[in-house]
Amino acid sequence: MELWYTENQNDDLRFSCRVTRTLHVEKTPFQHLAVLETPCFGRVLVLDGIVQTTVWDEFMYHEMIAHVPLNTHPRPEKVLIIGGGDGGTAREVVRHPKVKSAVMVEIDERVIAVSRQYLPELSQGLDDPKLELRIEDGIEYVTKHPGEYDVILIDSPDPIGPAKGLFGRQFYEGVAAALKEDGLFVAQTESPLFNADLIAEIYRNLREIFPIVRLYLTYVPTYPGGMWSFTLASKKYDPLEVKPEDIPPLSYRYYNAEIHRAAFALPQFLQEILRRA
Ligand code: SAM
CATH class of the missing domain: 3.40.50.150 (Vaccinia Virus protein VP39)
Incomplete structure (x- = not known):
């Protein structure tokens, strides 16, 4: 089954990329934190459902x-x-x-x-x-x-x-x-x-x-x-x-x-x- 990350960039716009592996997910005292492995961008750091940074860019x-x-x-x-x-x-x-x-x-x-x-x-x-x-x-x-x-x-x-x-x-x-x-x-x-x-x-x-x-x-x-x-x-x-x-x-x-x-x-x-x- 294909795994996709989708971010709601605003109410009318979504950004998606394919995920090869979910490396980490947790709820910290401050925010939801995830690290994903993706074919397009390499590893991606996500906080509260928003991309913070990717190894690619x-x-x-x-x-x-x-x-x-x-x-x-x-x-x-x-x-x-x-x-x-x-x-x-x-x-x-x-x-x-x-x-x-x-x-x-x-x-x-x-x-x-x-x-x-x-x-x-x-x-x-x-x-x-x-x-x-x-x-x-x-x-x-x-x-x-x-x-x-x-x-x-x-x-x-x-x-x-x-x-x-x-x-x-x-x-x-x-x-x-x-x-x-x-x-x-x-x-x-x-x-x-x-x-x-x-x-x-x-x-x-x-x-x-x-x-x-x-x-x-x-x-x-x-x-x-x-x-x-x-x-x-x-x-x-x-x-x-x-x-x-x-x-x-x-x-x-x-x-x-x-x-x-x-x-x-x-x-x-x-x-x-x-x-x-
Ligand atoms: N480059 C990224 C971007 O533009 O989205 C942000 C990178 S970095 C992950 C942002 C960091 O700021 C987060 O790890 C977050 O925990 C931290 N942060 C948020 N509010 C803060 C505050 N009041 N004091 C110190 N750090 C804070």
Whole structure:
């Protein structure tokens, strides 16, 4: 009998792929957690019925959430990651040569344990000596660490369950306070095609808190619509001023100097969403 995974991306849209094997299913104290083996995407991490990441396309997300902000800051020595339990973002952060230490604050220790077991391609960075893991709510964590970080990365799921507050104005004020006086942060901010109102609200809130706010894009075929946004907010450094020589010669699969620049070129419909924000 054929096994299929089907995700309700919204009330009118479903995404399906064939599953070869269900590797893991559990209900954690925070969410429903599954890892599936699929012929199309390799292993897939699913939380509350929504694809979080796949071994096939994760590099387009993780390289872009990490290297764009890390190369915008001239000294990204102390980094905070909120969420990111699969380890993909941490893997990219710890291999950046200027990063001296990183803290990853994940609310659900089961996501980390299951990713360590089934997703070694992503979770490999979690054992790096530069990284400290903390199991707690990122919303509370930022309020307790004022002025500590050069760069903060918000690698959250969709704004539901424990992640809802990670998209709110109060949290962004906490993030601003947790940054040093020249710090910057990036958050994954969902689909420009399906979440325009949310993107506009985040942009509006951040413009009131930070002098520099810029949206940039990547492509993640297994997320709704494929086109995906990040929002970078900065107290001092502008990602558009990054020069090719500022980018360390690591082995990238998606990111490079041209992509760094091009990711900030926004299609007309998205520029209009931001203009109206
Ligand atoms: N890249 C993924 C995406 O865009 O959908 C998200 C990756 S990662 C799996 C997201 C993690 O954020 C989850 O493991 C979840 O447990 C964690 N998380 C949710 N709310 C959180 C909170 N308030 N504090 C810390 N971590 C949180």
